[in-house]
Amino acid sequence: MRRTTPIPALVIRRVLAAAVTMLVLTFAVFTFVELSPQADPFIDGAHAASPEPEPALPVRYLRWLGGMSPITFSADAPIGLRVPDLGHSASRGRPVADVIAPALGVTLALNALALVLIYICAIPTGILAGARRGGWFDVLSGGAVVALWAMPTMWAGVLAIGFLASDAHLGWFPIAGVHDADAASFRFLPSFADAGGFRRGYLLDTLWHIALPVACLAYGGFAILAKQTRASVMENLHADHVRTAIAKGADRSGVLRRHVVRNSLVPIITLTGALIPQLVSGSVVVEQIFSIPGMGTLVLDAVMRRDTDLLMANVVVIGGITILALLLADIAVRLADPRTGDEA
Amino acid sequence: MPERFGLKDVVVLSAVALLGVIVLLKMWQDDRVWDKLEALQTELQTQREMIASLANTPPPPPFNPVSQSTETADPRQDTSWSVSGVELTWLTPPAHPNDPRALPGFRDGGTLTEAIEGNPARFTPYLYDTSYGQRIVDLVCEPLVVRDFETLQDRAALAVAYQSDPDGMWCRVHLDPGARFSDGSPVTSEDVRWTFHEFVMHPALGAERWRDALGVIERVDVIDERTCEFRFIAPDFRNLEAALRMLSVLPKHVYAPLTIKEVTDSSGLLVGSGPFRLSTTGWSPGEPVVLVRNEFYNRPDAPIVDQLRFVTITDKGARLEAIRNSEVDIARPTASQLDSWSRDPALARDHKLIAWENARSGFTFMTWNCESELFNDARVRLAMTMLLDRERIVRDLYNGLGSACTGPFSTRTGQGDPAIEPMHYDIDGARSLLAQSGWTDHDGDGSIENKNGEPFVFTYMHAAGSISGPRLGAYLQDQCAAVGIECRVEAVEFGAFLDAVRTGSYDAASFKWRRSSLETDPHQLWHSTSPDNMSRWRSPLADELIDRGRSTADPIARRAVWHELHRLIHDKQPVTFLVNTNDLRIVHERIANVHAYAGGLDISEMFEGAR
Numbered sequence: 001m002r003r004t005t006p007i008p009a010l011v012i013r014r015v016l017a018a019a020v021t022m023l024v025l026t027f028a029v030f031t032f033v034e035l036s037p038q039a040d041p042f043i044d045g046a047h048a049a050s051p052e053p054e055p056a057l058p059v060r061y062l063r064w065l066g067g068m069s070p071i072t073f074s075a076d077a078p079i080g081l082r083v084p085d086l087g088h089s090a091s092r093g094r095p096v097a098d099v100i101a102p103a104l105g106v107t108l109a110l111n112a113l114a115l116v117l118i119y120i121c122a123i124p125t126g127i128l129a130g131a132r133r134g135g136w137f138d139v140l141s142g143g144a145v146v147a148l149w150a151m152p153t154m155w156a157g158v159l160a161i162g163f164l165a166s167d168a169h170l171g172w173f174p175i176a177g178v179h180d181a182d183a184a185s186f187r188f189l190p191s192f193a194d195a196g197g198f199r200r201g202y203l204l205d206t207l208w209h210i211a212l213p214v215a216c217l218a219y220g221g222f223a224i225l226a227k228q229t230r231a232s233v234m235e236n237l238h239a240d241h242v243r244t245a246i247a248k249g250a251d252r253s254g255v256l257r258r259h260v261v262r263n264s265l266v267p268i269i270t271l272t273g274a275l276i277p278q279l280v281s282g283s284v285v286v287e288q289i290f291s292i293p294g295m296g297t298l299v300l301d302a303v304m305r306r307d308t309d310l311l312m313a314n315v316v317v318i319g320g321i322t323i324l325a326l327l328l329a330d331i332a333v334r335l336a337d338p339r340t341g342d343e344a
Numbered sequence: 345m346p347e348r349f350g351l352k353d354v355v356v357l358s359a360v361a362l363l364g365v366i367v368l369l370k371m372w373q374d375d376r377v378w379d380k381l382e383a384l385q386t387e388l389q390t391q392r393e394m395i396a397s398l399a400n401t402p403p404p405p406p407f408n409p410v411s412q413s414t415e416t417a418d419p420r421q422d423t424s425w426s427v428s429g430v431e432l433t434w435l436t437p438p439a440h441p442n443d444p445r446a447l448p449g450f451r452d453g454g455t456l457t458e459a460i461e462g463n464p465a466r467f468t469p470y471l472y473d474t475s476y477g478q479r480i481v482d483l484v485c486e487p488l489v490v491r492d493f494e495t496l497q498d499r500a501a502l503a504v505a506y507q508s509d510p511d512g513m514w515c516r517v518h519l520d521p522g523a524r525f526s527d528g529s530p531v532t533s534e535d536v537r538w539t540f541h542e543f544v545m546h547p548a549l550g551a552e553r554w555r556d557a558l559g560v561i562e563r564v565d566v567i568d569e570r571t572c573e574f575r576f577i578a579p580d581f582r583n584l585e586a587a588l589r590m591l592s593v594l595p596k597h598v599y600a601p602l603t604i605k606e607v608t609d610s611s612g613l614l615v616g617s618g619p620f621r622l623s624t625t626g627w628s629p630g631e632p633v634v635l636v637r638n639e640f641y642n643r644p645d646a647p648i649v650d651q652l653r654f655v656t657i658t659d660k661g662a663r664l665e666a667i668r669n670s671e672v673d674i675a676r677p678t679a680s681q682l683d684s685w686s687r688d689p690a691l692a693r694d695h696k697l698i699a700w701e702n703a704r705s706g707f708t709f710m711t712w713n714c715e716s717e718l719f720n721d722a723r724v725r726l727a728m729t730m731l732l733d734r735e736r737i738v739r740d741l742y743n744g745l746g747s748a749c750t751g752p753f754s755t756r757t758g759q760g761d762p763a764i765e766p767m768h769y770d771i772d773g774a775r776s777l778l779a780q781s782g783w784t785d786h787d788g789d790g791s792i793e794n795k796n797g798e799p800f801v802f803t804y805m806h807a808a809g810s811i812s813g814p815r816l817g818a819y820l821q822d823q824c825a826a827v828g829i830e831c832r833v834e835a836v837e838f839g840a841f842l843d844a845v846r847t848g849s850y851d852a853a854s855f856k857w858r859r860s861s862l863e864t865d866p867h868q869l870w871h872s873t874s875p876d877n878m879s880r881w882r883s884p885l886a887d888e889l890i891d892r893g894r895s896t897a898d899p900i901a902r903r904a905v906w907h908e909l910h911r912l913i914h915d916k917q918p919v920t921f922l923v924n925t926n927d928l929r930i931v932h933e934r935i936a937n938v939h940a941y942a943g944g945l946d947i948s949e950m951f952e953g954a955r
Contacts, residue, residue, distance in 0.1 A: 036839055091473060092465040092629075093550045094609050099465075102628055158661060166665040175666045176657040181457065181632035184624065185382065187375045201375075291658045293463055293630025301463070306839060 007334055014330060018323040022316070023065075029315045030061050033308050064312065086316075087309030091301070096313040100298065104317060106178060107287070107294035110210060111279045114217035118275065122222045123268065126229020130264075131256055133234060141226065149223040153216055153282050157289035160212045176291035179206045213290045217282050221275045228271055232264035239263070266337050273329035277322045395528060396639030425518050425571040430507045435500035438645040440949035441493050444937045447951075454952030455651040456935060459663045459675040463656050465629050466611035469592055470544055470551040480633055480654065483947075484526075485592035485616030488517055488536070493943035496703060496757065496862060500643075502531055502593055502617065512579030512897035515587050519570040524640035525595040526621035533572035537564040538596040548604045558586050579897050585861060592616065619647045619948055632656070647948040664930070667695065673932040674945075678811070682928050683743040696931040699745045700940035703756045705927050706858035707749045708812070710804075710820075710920040713851055714881040718802050725917040726767070727777040728852075731823040733769035738923050741812050741819075745928065749921035751910045752869060756942055757862045761907035764914050766921075775827050785828050792828035801830040802851035805844065808835040816854055816922075845878050853878075856925065866890050866909060870918075881918030 005013070034057055054060070067085045086096035125145075129138040163169045180186070183205055190201040200208065236242060237260055245255045284296035295314060302311035426432050444450055464476040469485055472478055488503035502523050507516045523531040541564060544554050560582050562575045574587040598615045599607065607613060612627030620635035627633065633654040637647055655672055657663045663675045668691070677685070682699060685691045712719035712728065719725055734748040753760030778784070783792040783800055791799045804820055806813025817833035824831040831852075836844065844850045855878070857869075868874050871890050872882035886909060893905035929945065931938045934953045938945065 092611075093471055093473075094466070094611065098609060099629070102630055106630065158659075161659070161662050161665055165662075165669070167669045168665075171669060175662050175669060175671055176659075177632065177655060178630075181634060181653045181655055184631075187378050189371050189375055191375070289659050289662065291656050291662065293656070297463065297658070301465075304838075 007331060010330065010334065011327065014327045018327065021323060022319055025319050026065070026312060026315060027061055030064065030308075030312060031057060033306065033311055034060065036306060064309075068316065086313040089302075089307055089310040091305040091307040091310065096309050099310060100295070100313055100317060103293060103295050103298045106292060107280070107283050107296065108321075110214055110217060110286075110292070110294065111276070111283065113210065113214045114221065114279055115272075115275065117214060117218045118221040118225055121218075122225035123229055125222075126226045127233050127256075127261060127264070129226070130230040130233030130237065131260075138230075142230075145223045145226050148219045149227075151219070153220065153285045154289065156219065157212075157216050157286060160216060161289070164212060173212050174209050178209050178292055180209070210292075213286050213292060216286045216289070217279055220282065221279060224278075225268065225271060225275070229264060229268055232267050233260055236260040236263045266333060269332045269336055270329060272332070273326040276325035280318055280321060393639050425516070425568060426505075426507055427516060430509065432505055432507050433498075434505045435489060435498055435503060438490060438492070438499040438501065438643055440645050441941060441946060442937055442939055442949055444648055444949050444951050447937055449936060449953055450648075451951055451953070452648060453650045454648075455653060456649045456674070456947065456950060456952065457653040457655055457672045458947075459657045459666055459672040460654050461656075461658060461660075461663070461676065463629060463658075464633065464654075467633070468607060468610050468613045469594055469616070470549070470554045471608065476654065480635070481592065481614065481616075482618070483620045483635055483652065484614050484618045484622065484638075485594065486618045487589050487592050488519075489588040491589070491862065491943050493941040493946045496942055498588075502536075503588065506588065508584060508897075510897070512576065512583055512895075514573055514575050515584060516567065516571065516573045517588070519572075521570055522642060523617055524642075525598075525617045526615060526638045526640055527595070527598070528640055529595060529597060531593060531595075531617050532569050533566045534569075535593050535596050536572045536591070537566050538600065539594045540564045540591060543594060543599060544591070546604060548608075550608060554590075557582075557590060560586050561591075579895050581863065581894055581896060581899075581902055582865060583897075585863065589861075617641070619643075619645070620652055623651070645946075645948055648951040649947075652947065667930055667932055670932060670934075673935050675930050677928050677930050679743040679745045679926075679928065682745065682930065685930065694933045696929075696933065696935075696938050698929045698931065698938070698940050698945075699926040701747065701756065701924055701942075702927040702940075702944055703754050703862055703942040704859045704944070705754075705925055706856050707752070707924050708854065708856045708922040709749070710816075710852060710854050710922060711845070711879045712917075712919065713848060714879050714918050715848055716802075716851055718800065718851060721781045722916045723777045723781040724783070725920070727774040727781075727827075729767050729917050729920040730770045730774040730777070731827065732820070732920060732922070733823075734766055734922055735769070737816070737819070741815050742923055742925065745926040746923040749924045751914055751921055752857075752866060753864065753906060753910055754859060754862070754924075758903055759863050759906050761910045764910060767914075767917075771823075771826055778827060778829075790828055791830065799830060800828065801832070803832045803834050805834045805836050805841060805850050805853045807838045807841045809838070810835075810854075813854060820852075846875070848880055854922075865894070866906070867894065870909070870913065879918035881916065883912070883916065886912055 055063075064087070067087060086100065088094070089096050089099050092099055125141050129141045132138055160173075161175055165171065165173045165175045174180075179202065180200075183202055186202040186205060187199065188202045190204050191199050193199055237256075239259075242255060242259050245259065246252060280295075283294060284299060286292070287294045287296035288300065295318065298310065299314045299318075301307070302314055423432060460476045460479075462474055462476060464472065464474050464480065466472055467477040467480040467484075469481050472481055486501045488501055489498050489506070490501045491497065492499050500520065502519055503517045504520045505518045509515065517533075517536075519531060519533060519536075521530075525531060540558065540561065543549065544551055544558055560576055560578075560580050562577045565573045565575065567573055574583075576583045576587075593616070595615055595617075599613075602613075611629055612622065612633075614622050617638070617640070619638055619641045621638045623634040623636045635652040635654075637650050641647075655666075657666055657672070657675075660678055660681065663672070664677060664681055664685070666672045667675045682697055685695065686697050710728075710732075712725050714720055714725075719728075738744060738746045738748060748766040750764045750766050751760055755762040778792060778800075782794050785791065786793050786797065793799050804817050806817060813835065814833070817831075821831045821833060841853070845853055845855075867890050868876045869879075870877060870881070870883075870886055872884075872887050889905055889909040889912065893902050893909065896902040896905060927940070927944070929940075935950050936953045937950050939949075
């Protein structure tokens with residue numbers, strides 16, 4: 001009989017593995033950034049002679065890591081906790097935490113909405129296609145899914161702006177940003193002005209602005225998840241217990257709901273762990289096309305300006321989000337199906 | 345066993361529904377509070393405008409003329425602040441080059457929205473790090489003297505008059521008694537002194553570039569409430585530029601109570617006396633920048649529009665779609681975008697497509713590494729210039745939007761010598777010059793070699809991602825092949841590209857350079873001691889001219905020195921000057937009174953027509 005690890009032990013094991021992954025990741029990025037040439041020697045005073053020779057690269061990395069650590073060691077209290085110091089952004093002259101905080105909020109909101117959209121659209125599509133294999137819906141959705149899968153985000157973004165946002169065609173959506181320039185003066189909810197004109201309000205305005213970026217972020221994940229759901233549903237439809245139930249005359253839709261769909265959800269939950277890194281990396285492109293001030297824009301900016309602290313903090317935050325998502329997916333799978341082995 | 349809808353489900357669903365109702369009620373309640381706040385803000389704005397109009401209204405004539413203060417009199421009648429025996433320069437008040445009020449359809453107020461390409465990370469004065477930051481600061485803060493957009497002559501800003509030491513060691517400035525910061529408080533000479541000594545020069549403030557540029561000023565002395573005196577370290581042509589046109593004056597009473605950390609950590613801490621002010625006090629990166637008209641700015645060139653918005657649109661295609669959608673009014677296109685719009689009759693009809701040579705417009709050049717064995721001979725560099733047909737480069741690479749360039753100085757400002765003609769495209773002449781310097785085809789294989797039989801092979805390097813770099817490289821390859829030179833083209837990541845040029849590890853590279861001021865300092869690019877001398881051309885004569893020009897206070901005499909330097913650089917061609925690039929804009933048709941001047945577009949004179 002296969003032995004499964006209890007959830008607390010699983011979490012501890014995964015957290016330790018995540019810590020090692022983060023160390024390797026941050027050291028690799030730190031090395032690349034430190035060894036790359038100066039971005040703009042003509043304006044940033046790169047010619048100024050350094051008063052002291054710089055320590056070796058591993059020492060610099062350990063110093064940076066020391067600043068990042070949430071654990072402190074001192075004579076008074078052997079071990080203490082503190083808020084990690086993400087450093088100071090050289091290109092913006094401000095603490096990195098202050099720079100990242102607003103951008104992180106925007107990116108998380110976009111990705112969370114995209115994730116919800118992916119699941120809302122992909123699961124019914126996959127179930128319908130799998131349950132009616134070979135039918136017109138299966139054929140049509142299969143073709144659409146493959147087309148979406150193959151479409152680069154950059155191209156999709158440009159097409160969306162050109163056809164859906166430009167007044168030369170449909171002009172249904174705004175072109176850039178997350179809300180109107182006047183949004184700060186909007187009421188939160190939609191309303192009608194005294195003269196009878198409709199006012200969107202802050203909430204609707206924001207949703208209207210982020211509709212295209214969220215769609216661009218979501219369509220790739222939708223394609224993957226819909227395909228996976230279809231495959232999973234088809235596999236479960238052929239399971240012995242399902243065929244027995246149908247053979248005994250049980251209601252087909254009831255069998256589908258109680259046995260097929262429930263069992264098909266496990267691989268779908270597993271897939272969340274893979275979707276989140278894809279969404280975060282997709283944000284870089286989408287935020288650039290739609291001029292959204294999120295983490296993607298910040299990463300590009302940090303790379304272009306060789307802002308080590310800002311770039312490293314981005315790597316830590318994005319890496320942390322990805323590892324956390326994988327951990328949560330593992331726990332969710334274990335909760336959904338306690339029989340799952342440690343390799344889940 | 346069938347699943348039943350039980351009491352537990354009723355309780356859960358009721359709780360969720362209740363939560364939803366509570367959230368909706370909370371939103372509704374917040375909106376009511378919002379409405380109250382909005383009404384309060386409108387009331388405050390009305391009162392603010394009333395106070396501003398009272399402050400800007402001249403007071404009634406005094407009962408006893410003898411007791412009339414200097415503040416209420418015409419400042420030109422008062423010269424008590426000046427140093428006797430030194431020429432006094434009264435400045436002409438600023439004005440719109442084209443008065444919008446005289447035009448049909450003129451409308452006061454409205455909004456103008458401009459698309460910018462990058463996210464300004466911050467626009468705290470002296471701490472911004474992008475051109476967008478500078479643009480916003482320049483609209484909110486003022487120096488003592490500004491340039492007229494059309495004539496480039498000095499116009500009064502915070503100063504109404506100044507005196508300049510004939511030996512170039514000091515400058516005394518008299519401030520406009522009516523000048524007010526956007527909070528209504530008067531601008532005083534103590535604000536000028538404080539801005540320089542305790543803000544810009546504060547060693548803990550990350551304003552090194554400004555400290556370097558304003559480093560020619562030794563100190564600022566307060567003479568009286570409206571008069572201050574700048575003392576300079578040495579006679580230098582940059583002295584007046586630094587004191588009068590670069591130092592934007594900040595309100596001491598706003599900034600002084602803040603710690604340096606608070607200032608450094610701020611993103612949009614911006615208060616000044618310029619034509620606009622920030623619409624809100626708390627701006628953070630990523631939000632659109634909204635400026636509103638400063639009610640206390642009472643000069644004749646006060647802006648017409650009420651509100652100026654800057655919206656970031658990073659994608660160049662999206663910027664143009666935004667202007668087509670009327671989401672923005674002004675955007676900067678690429679040369680090919682402007683060209684394609686000008687070919688579309690509908691787009692050309694509905695928008696103003698503007699290309700002009702700004703006095704601060706940049707130029708592109710091909711720099712030759714003068715320390716390399718290939719390019720240390722001036723005849724070889726002249727031959728390389730003669731190989732390049734710059735008229736064709738302007739036409740094919742820049743869609744005809746530019747002109748052939750002769751040197752580092754603008755001829756529009758007088759710093760460059762207009763008599764210098766671009767070197768002619770002449771392949772035979774180039775071949776002859778190469779032969780004179782020992783490069784001929786000794787073995788008849790079509791390639792030229794030196795006396796040791798080594799072929800002429802060099803690498804042209806451009807920054808990866810550059811639009812014009814690869815096209816220029818392909819053209820250079822063809823032209824070099826015509827005289828038997830092998831040119832290899834290499835695209836290098838931008839940081840590595842700059843590093844290679846800085847350390848001299850290159851043969852040839854192309855650059856775009858923007859003039860930082862109307863009279864540029866040639867020291868950075870051409871003096872042999874400058875670390876930014878990219879071509880590594882070291883000429884004692886050029887060094888002497890640069891040093892002489894910098895220390896010549898008389899502008900006429902200095903201009904002659906710059907012309908001589910221009911001629912020397914042209915004769916020696918340490919770099920091949922390619923194109924004076926144009927500034928490009930697309931402006932929506934509804935924006936009226938749009939004129940391109942040598943000093944740029946004057947956004948203050950534009951007004952909003954019917955949308």
